[in-house]
Amino acid sequence: MKGLTSLERIIVESLGKHGQPFETIQEQTGLQENVCFNLLQALILKGIISFEKKTYQINPRISPLIIEEKNGQEAKKAESLEVIEAIADMKEDKLYRFQKIALDEKDEKIFKAMLHNLESFLKEANEKSQSSTLLKDKKIIFWGMSDVQKVVKQIVKG
């Protein structure tokens, strides 16, 4: 399998640069104790993280090949699809819009400018609250746009 599962990814992200003890990882991720432990063990077996002095950390001797395999384009695509699917499957507490919209050239430019502003806003908001927000309390936000015809072509291509 290319990449990490979304649960493995959340564990890896919770470790930060200097590693974390089990309790902090569990608090950051909000995972059940046994699930959190299982994931940590699986990541150790894969050689992605290590456990020293009661702290789990990213394996400093991890090979560039493994990094590429876990963080490459294909891996990122599979992981983001997994997350989007989970959001689409959620019964409540979600905001999910998926629509075909007719946009003339002018409105498309306006929309892209609004997206640009949105991106700046999110970047600033993230910088402001990053250190005080637990990983589990962060929001997952995604957007995308393409032409129907191009999407259809891609689907036909496979």
Added chain:
Amino acid sequence: MSLQNSTIQRYRLFYPQETLREISARTGIQITRVFRLVNGKPMRLKEFEAFEKAIQIKIAENPNQSRLNKNIEEASSILSHEELGRIADYIERKVNTRKFTRNLLSPIFEEAVIA
């Protein structure tokens, strides 16, 4: 992992809570013999078939299982290597996530083989 180990593990996945007595009743194998088998005694072909039959019955209870099998068969002849890879990746992710979130039996029957 030997075929016998894999069969017992699969049986345990489909019937995780069963006692030895219940396994015995389901498979028609004597309880003392079931005890020996799950502790690694080599299986006879008839016993192997009894475990496999119980697994197949459980699989048949889920209509999506036959759909999945049918689609995989068709996909393997129609889809490209890349598309098949993506489907395999998707299934692998689902399976891995499920493994992490439920307590699976560990493979404890390393030495057992089919008699």
